[in-house]
Amino acid sequence: MLDHGAGLLTRPVNLYDGGFYMTPMAGGLRCAGTVELGGLDAPADPRRAEVIERQARRLVPDAGARLSDWLGFRPSMPDSLPVLGAVPGRPGICLNFGHGHLGLTLAAVCGGVIADLVSGDDPGVELAPFSATRF
Secondary structure, rough: OOOOOOOOOOOEEEEHHHHHEEEOOEEEEEEEOOOOOOOOOOOOOOHHHHHHHHHHHHHHOOOOEEEEOOOOOEOOOOOOOOOOEEEEOOOOEEEEOOEEEHHHHHHHHHHHHHHHHHOOOOOOOOOOHHHHHHH
């Protein structure tokens, strides 16, 4: 999080090549979006935040002091696909997780698939690529 002073940005901005967003918030300019696969108990690698900060300052040179660092966990799968579908051998139990940074984007679509499965309707989607047994 960088101090964004007089509101340098008024809406989220994505640096596509840098793989992160800059989002103006009440507490400053949040610069986030990369993925670090370090484990649940591993400390954050400071190099990730340093790269983001360096790129953000290149685009917004008037940004103020670095206010804080933040690390959040996302349920991401090794192949970047969610786990979606019925649990083999457990009638009535379905899985819908592992969407990584796309949880809100995929929520309605995947929720509809699960609703179809639970109600016995054909979801119209081939679910084998999303099966928990693919690993």
